[in-house]
Amino acid sequence: MLKFKTYLCPDTIEEALEHNKGRANVVLGGTGWLKMGDRSWNTAIDLKHLGLDQIEETDDAFRVGAMVTLRQLEIHPGLDTYTCGAMRESVRHIVGVQFRNCATVGGTLWGRYGFSDVLTCLMVLSADVVLAKGGAVPLTEFAAMKPDDDILTHLVIRKIPLRMAYASFRNTETDLPTLTAAVASVPGGLRAAIGARPARAERVEAEGETALLSAVSNLSYGSNTRGGGDYRRHLAGVLTRRCLEQLRGGEYE
Amino acid sequence: MILKLSLNGRPISADIPADQSLLDFLRAQGCYSVKRGCETSNCGLCTVWLDGAPVLSCNMPAVRAMGRSVTTLEGVRAQAEEFGGYLADQGGDQCGFCNPGLIMNVLAMERELTDPTEADIDEYLAGNLCRCTGFVSQKRAILAWLKRGDKE
Numbered sequence: 001m002l003k004f005k006t007y008l009c010p011d012t013i014e015e016a017l018e019h020n021k022g023r024a025n026v027v028l029g030g031t032g033w034l035k036m037g038d039r040s041w042n043t044a045i046d047l048k049h050l051g052l053d054q055i056e057e058t059d060d061a062f063r064v065g066a067m068v069t070l071r072q073l074e075i076h077p078g079l080d081t082y083t084c085g086a087m088r089e090s091v092r093h094i095v096g097v098q099f100r101n102c103a104t105v106g107g108t109l110w111g112r113y114g115f116s117d118v119l120t121c122l123m124v125l126s127a128d129v130v131l132a133k134g135g136a137v138p139l140t141e142f143a144a145m146k147p148d149d150d151i152l153t154h155l156v157i158r159k160i161p162l163r164m165a166y167a168s169f170r171n172t173e174t175d176l177p178t179l180t181a182a183v184a185s186v187p188g189g190l191r192a193a194i195g196a197r198p199a200r201a202e203r204v205e206a207e208g209e210t211a212l213l214s215a216v217s218n219l220s221y222g223s224n225t226r227g228g229g230d231y232r233r234h235l236a237g238v239l240t241r242r243c244l245e246q247l248r249g250g251e252y253e
Numbered sequence: 254m255i256l257k258l259s260l261n262g263r264p265i266s267a268d269i270p271a272d273q274s275l276l277d278f279l280r281a282q283g284c285y286s287v288k289r290g291c292e293t294s295n296c297g298l299c300t301v302w303l304d305g306a307p308v309l310s311c312n313m314p315a316v317r318a319m320g321r322s323v324t325t326l327e328g329v330r331a332q333a334e335e336f337g338g339y340l341a342d343q344g345g346d347q348c349g350f351c352n353p354g355l356i357m358n359v360l361a362m363e364r365e366l367t368d369p370t371e372a373d374i375d376e377y378l379a380g381n382l383c384r385c386t387g388f389v390s391q392k393r394a395i396l397a398w399l400k401r402g403d404k405e
Contacts, residue, residue: 001274001292002274002314003272004271004272005271007254007271007272007316028314028317030312031312031313031314032294032312035294035312044271044314046317048317071306092376093379095294095295095379095380096297096358096377096378097307097361097377097379097380098297098300098308098309098358098380099294099295099309099312099380101303101306101308102308102309102312102313174295174379
């Protein structure tokens with residue numbers, strides 16, 4: 001249950017940062033995961049007055065506010081086209097429409113959750129997160145950082161020439177994934193991101209498919225109730241092949 | 254703190270604890286159609302509309318609805334009763350506990366999607382769990398409901 005004593009909606013990011021200095025204070029995302037904990041917070045900081053709930057598309061990039069919901073990501077036509085449907089595919093299995101209308105991009109990324117479909121999908125893009133204090137940080141770097149008292153305000157996806165695909169495996173529909181995979185073909189080679197290992201998503205790059213599959217296999221895989229490490233390693237190869245097959249528009253040989 | 258919002262078209266002002274969930278607030282306002290199910294944001298029983306979009310009321314602090322419009326089943330009673338008839342006709346209404354959340358999401362889906370396929374319906378309603386029907390009879394009722402205009 002989510003417990004807090006005071007609720008604030010700052011009008012500026014500076015005000016939000018000031019309140020977020022307190023270790024007993026928390027910035028609210030969609031609160032879906034936050035409420036699963038048993039911690040009592042002093043102050044809940046809601047960013048809803050900061051105009052962070054829009055996806056802006058320019059010729060060069062998508063600028064996604066931290067309060068944009070996963071449902072907005074799912075149905076945005078520009079993102080759908082640019083990611084070859086991968087963004088929608090990565091989000092549509094997450095619980096239900098009602099949940100995705102609540103969960104936010106900022107909350108999802110800030111948590112750096114191992115099981116995150118969204119993080120896996122975004123990792124193969126050329127994406128930065130914008131931190132109020134830290135400025136723009138590559139998403140791959142941000143994913144490895146520890147949470148601090150900064151505030152994530154935007155996700156910026158730079159438009160580079162790209163084709164991509166996304167695949168995940170769940171034991172039961174709408175459950176957390178057993179494994180997630182995204183593959184992108186970019187100038188100079190291929191990128192793959194594998195998440196729910198069960199550790200958070202990690203990206204590997206290679207010039208060709210064989211080298212990419214080898215790099216995916218060499219990632220570390222662990223065990224939990226959803227699957228064993230060896231099983232996940234095998235599954236990672238399968239999902240990566242399926243993504244490569246999609247990129248090639250035909251059967252994988 | 255004082256929460257002001259529109260509930261089923263009526264302006265409401267109430268003094269609530271800062272961390273009260275929207276689910277608890279709505280039930281305290283007499284909206285008993287809003288059911289407490291899993292409380293882990295998975296089952297869809299507590300579905301209401303926030304500014305017309307379906308959300309999980311167990312998942313949201315009530316203060317986040319400040320100045321916004323909340324609709325529960327009580328606010329769409331006539332449509333809910335009509336769709337409830339389709340559920341009953343198809344045996345999709347057994348214990349009935351999941352019905353309010355399902356109905357709210359079906360009505361939202363009808364507004365949001367144009368000519369949904371069965372796959373679209375499955376995907377949109379994936380967050381509404383039912384432990385009685387196995388979803389088959391519910392699906393028949395939804396398909397019949399969506400085609401009701403064809404007979405008129």
